[in-house]
Amino acid sequence: MAEGPQLRIGELSRRVGVSPGLLRAWERRYSLLDPSRTEGGLRLYSAADERRVRDMQAGLSRGLSAAEAARAVRDGAIADQRSTLGPAAAELAATLDVMDAEAAHQTLDDLLWRFTLETVLSNVILPYLHDLGERWERGKASVAQEHFASQLLRGRLLALARGWERGEGSLAVLACVPAELHDLPLIAFGLALRDRGWRIAFLGADTPVASVAETAEVLGSSLAVLSSVTSAGFEAREAELAALVRSHRVAIAGTGASAGLAARLGCQLLEGDPVAAASAAA
Numbered sequence: 001m002a003e004g005p006q007l008r009i010g011e012l013s014r015r016v017g018v019s020p021g022l023l024r025a026w027e028r029r030y031s032l033l034d035p036s037r038t039e040g041g042l043r044l045y046s047a048a049d050e051r052r053v054r055d056m057q058a059g060l061s062r063g064l065s066a067a068e069a070a071r072a073v074r075d076g077a078i079a080d081q082r083s084t085l086g087p088a089a090a091e092l093a094a095t096l097d098v099m100d101a102e103a104a105h106q107t108l109d110d111l112l113w114r115f116t117l118e119t120v121l122s123n124v125i126l127p128y129l130h131d132l133g134e135r136w137e138r139g140k141a142s143v144a145q146e147h148f149a150s151q152l153l154r155g156r157l158l159a160l161a162r163g164w165e166r167g168e169g170s171l172a173v174l175a176c177v178p179a180e181l182h183d184l185p186l187i188a189f190g191l192a193l194r195d196r197g198w199r200i201a202f203l204g205a206d207t208p209v210a211s212v213a214e215t216a217e218v219l220g221s222s223l224a225v226l227s228s229v230t231s232a233g234f235e236a237r238e239a240e241l242a243a244l245v246r247s248h249r250v251a252i253a254g255t256g257a258s259a260g261l262a263a264r265l266g267c268q269l270l271e272g273d274p275v276a277a278a279s280a281a282a
């Protein structure tokens, strides 16, 4: 019996942001998962299965086909890369925790030189932000540390975003719902979408839904993505969002977005981390 928690497919799906159908396909086609069975025949997945799914996502976000990514997971190629990413991620966290901007930028320079931006986003920056929030909630990180880190990373990501409005590709308008300030994941999503040939119009934090509609109209967008940490952020604007969905292709994202809300609005739900979601949206 494998160590650690034994998860049903729904719970595994929720954790990694991959639908149960796709997980089953990866299990069947590529033997990516190796569940144990209860006496009743129910499949239970281990921490090792979860890790292989995350490695598979990392392979896909690097542009590998599903078959190539599954092979890289089986050969341990992605795990090898993860093991060299790990120390760099710990170093970034350490430099940000002591508010050493110069050292943090150096670590980011080094990471971005050695790995693709998407690998750094998916494996270092986004997990770091998530972890920072958990530590802040438990009183293990101060507001100052959290603000320092998020401002430094935000500045860095926006510098990488320069010119993302240019090119020939389809245009996506990205915005947080009114009163929502968490625009970092939206920036990460925009960078990943830009890497897939899209152009980005970034409205960022606290944007009225009418302003998203206006921008989509004026610039001729192919997709408008709205993000919110809370479900209340979407629900307070449900009528306006429904009107936007009638005239434009819309997707909702962030921890406040759910399948139920997307079905009610008749729009797309973007699941998983912003890099995986960019693959789905593109």
Ligand code: B12
Residues within 6 Å of the ligand: 017, 126, 129, 130, 131, 132, 133, 134, 136, 137, 146, 147, 150, 154, 179, 180, 181, 182, 183, 184, 185, 186, 189, 225, 227, 229, 230, 253, 254, 255, 256, 270, 271, 272, 273, 274, 277, 278
């Ligand atoms: C940085 C940060 C801030 C910064 C935001 C800076 C910025 N410009 O973005 C500032 C300081 C402004 C801030 C403020 C607040 N924050 Co804050 N913040 C965070 C922190 C540490 C990181 C957010 C982040 O970028 N995460 C990275 C994303 C990618 O990870 P994730 O949130 O787990 O999201 C997953 C998916 O939902 C998906 N996803 C998320 N967003 C998106 C967007 C798109 C487009 C896509 C495709 C996918 C996607 O990706 C992840 C899966 O891999 C989080 C901790 C956390 N858990 O994330 C708290 C957190 C989000 N904040 C929280 C809180 C409570 C607040 C404040 C209310 C604090 C206060 N008392 O003032 C305010 C609210 C401000 C407001 N009105 O919006 C809570 C939210 C709890 C809740 N569900 O309501 C969190 C979870 C911290 C915690 N553990 O309690 N915060």
